[in-house]
Amino acid sequence: MDAITAEGLVKIYRTRKNEVRALDGIDLTVGEGTVLGLLGPNGAGKTTTVRILATLLKPDAGRATVAGFDVVRQAQQLRSVIGLSGQYAAVDENLTGRENLWMFGRLYQLSSADAKQRAGELLEQFDLSDAADRVVKTYSGGMRRRLDLGSALIGRPKLMFLDEPTTGLDPRSRLGMWEVIRGLVRDGATLLLTTQYLEEADELADTIAVVDRGKIIARGTSDELKSQVGGERIEVVVRRKEDISRAGEILARQDSTNPQVHSEEHTRRLSIATNGGANRLMQLMRDLAEAEIEIDDIGLHRPTLDDVFLSLTGHVADGPKPDAEAVSHAAAAARSEKPA
Amino acid sequence: MTSQAASRPNAGGGLAQALRDGYILMWRNLKRIPRIPELAIFAVLQSIMFVLLFAFVFGGAIPIAGGNYREYLMPGIFAQTIIFASATVSVGMAADMSQGIIDRFRSLPMARSAVLTGRTMAEVVYQGGILIVLMLSGLAVGWGVHTGIVEFLAGVALLLLFAFAMAWVGVWLGLSVPTVEVAQQVGFTVLFPITFISNVFVPVQTLPDFLRPVAEWNPTSTLTAATRLLWGNPTAADPRLPAATGFPAEQPILLTLIWVVVILAIFVPLAVRKYRSVSR
Known part of the structure; x- marks a missing residue:
């Protein structure tokens, strides 16, 4: 069964002067337990696609399902099976790492004890145990990004959206992030990953879809794409x-x-x-x-x-x-x- | 990621979930107060500055029946502080909206209302704390409560109820402005006249005729008059001035409660609608 399906997604942003077709008919499918890399430059429509699939935006046309739930009509059920990690670390700067994870766990509707235990596990897994009780304001960019990814994992989601997980990271942090993502893949996660880097898609994704100007212009495995190029x-x-x-x-x-x-x-x-x-x-x-x-x-x-x-x-x-x-x-x- | 049993979030929803999630967000908003102590410190200092300015600079020039201007002033300062709470809420809300954390909240299977109720409930608790500090400084300059514990608590409850209503105004404002800076500007531009065209610092009878009805019906005035009445602080102006009459002067407590209901009835739906429509 396909974990993610999308047909003809269209999103138009209207400003006073003109309208921008951010998505111009996106079709995609992601099989359960596989990793799809959405590859494209800034403004291609990668983030908009992720935001629609993660229920943050409503499409203007087309339909999509995630884990069998319709992204518009069954948004709330859908939210309880996904994890989202964006390109801007979405954590509270004034809380500690542990407090952030506990809060997101509670809001994921885990019990307080579960949330606490899960927070401890994730801090360990993402090498943040030493900084667990420090306010996030004091974290480095790489640490924030790891905490953000940890936050997305708090409820053990079946399906993860990673929007440019390594953009803006230094090379060492990027390699660390790749290692973490490979770990998720080994554990059987279904992943939709966006990136501007062919190398990153190559390293992490089973199949790659190339996005440009709101359309998917090519798809296939990394080898297939490369032979096309x-x-x-x-x-x-x-x-x-x-x-x-x-x-x-x-x-x-x-x-x-x-x-x-x-x-x-x-x-x-x-x-x-x-x-x-x-x-x-x-x-x-x-x-x-x-x-x-x-x-x-x-x-x-x-x-x-x-x-x-x-x-x-x-x-x-x-x-x-x-x-x-x-x-x-x-x-x-x-x-x-x-x-x- | 393989353990299926642990991945089932609790079922539920409805009011219980809304309250639980609202409480967690309230906890989150309160947690940041000790982490950025400057915010609370300056909120208190600002009010104390008003007490000192008016008590010692203008106090002698403002005629009050029954003498003590500071007794007259303090309930007004409490009301002013409560009204200004909407500015801090709007700034906090605008700051949240400008950061990725709202996206995280919106992607979680949580009650949608929690972001707003958590913010407004935290504000009530926070204002309660500030009120305690202000009351202690009021006692130091000669203000006091001259009625019973019930009236005292009723006055506090009225102030906090009003803080809750004003927090919703702040939430709506914070969601409506494009940046944090605009939230700040709008807050102060609107709030200064609201708190000054009132009975907070001077009796309304001293105001020009065209401003007097505005000042009389102004919620800041009714809240101030209500707490003065409840705590036995001077409510009347100098006997040489014409006596205040009409509904606002006679029923300040009832009118304040009406204001609370009206403000909530307008701004809760507005804020909720605004939050729903944000970046959709």
Whole structure:
């Protein structure tokens, strides 16, 4: 059974001057026990989708069910099986971590004793035991985010909505958050996760739906999407123009399935799609060395959100650039290089 | 996340749940008072400043029958403090709305009314505490209650009832303004005239004719007159001035109760409707 279904969700925000179609017919399904990543830039409609599914907003058209409950007509029943964690830590700054969790537990209709016990468990689980009795005002951004996620888990929801759980976190806190979310997935949670980072969706989601301008423009597993985008590419910059054609032959031998070599004369750059990753790169470096072709740069280029958008929509994502490493250089002395 | 039994929230709903959830939110709102003590301290200091200003600066110039201006002033200060409570509520409500925590509340299987009732009930408790401090400072400057314990408690109950009604005005205001700063501005712009065009500091007979009916029917005046009456504090102006007559002067307690009912009848539905429509 599908844990989440949505058909033709439309949401229009009206201002004095104009109206914005925040959602323009969103369809999606999330199977029980699976993780759907909603990937898109700022303003694509990710948060609006989550807010509708979590009963915070009413759709202007379309219908959706969560755990079998209609998001409009059965909102109250629906709320007792979901947990929501947003991009702004929704906790009370003037209460301690423990007090926040107890309060949310009580409001989730747990008994006082249950709420207390559950608060203790979650503080332990999210590594907040030492700070449990400190006012949240004194917490770091990462700690607040963990407390927020803990608050969403207080009633052991069957279904979780995580709206950009790592936006604004430093890399270490982000990795910590991923670990926590993976733990939820291991325990069998059904998750709808929104993110601006392809890497994050890749790490955490079973299936990914790409959202742009209120519509889902692509969906599939991470591998399916990447192959749509072209997947990983090996890029080589040779030192001498004369070597371009010879290098091209060597590159074409690398991947028999797709021997399409892309080369540019003036930049002396060649590239080819690959699914062999680092091993293929190593092989290529040895082959080039054997053929005595000198290279300026060589690297594995992974598709980024920008690449996904470029190939799916023809325009670059409007949001901030993903800060995930876009190009991993194999050559030690490589000059820094921006992805296309 | 696997344990199904523990994940079943208690059934229930209805009034019992509304009261329980309202109580939890009241607890939450009261918890923050000792965490931001400056708020309460300045609320009390502001009222004490009014006592000192009027008792010692203007007191000599304002004629009161039966002499003691400070006896006359204190019930007015209590009423003024209670009326101003709506400003702190509106600021608190606007602050809540500007933060993500309201989204969390709205995503929980809790009574929708609890956010509002929790806020207003907490305000009554909070104002009760402030009233105690103010009464002690009143005693220090020569104010006292000259009737029995029943009348004393009736006066306190009337003040707190009024605080509850004004808190609902504050909730509605807090939900209606775009930012916390606007809530602050609106509160003070509206509340200063309401508390000054009244019998709090001067007898209404001293006011120009066109203002006098406004001052007489002003809920601040009726609340002040009611507590003066209940506690045996001077109610009359200087005998040289014409005596106050009419319904407000004769039935201040009844009129105050009517005001409480009217304010609640208007602002509870307005606030609830506003809260429901927020970002939907």
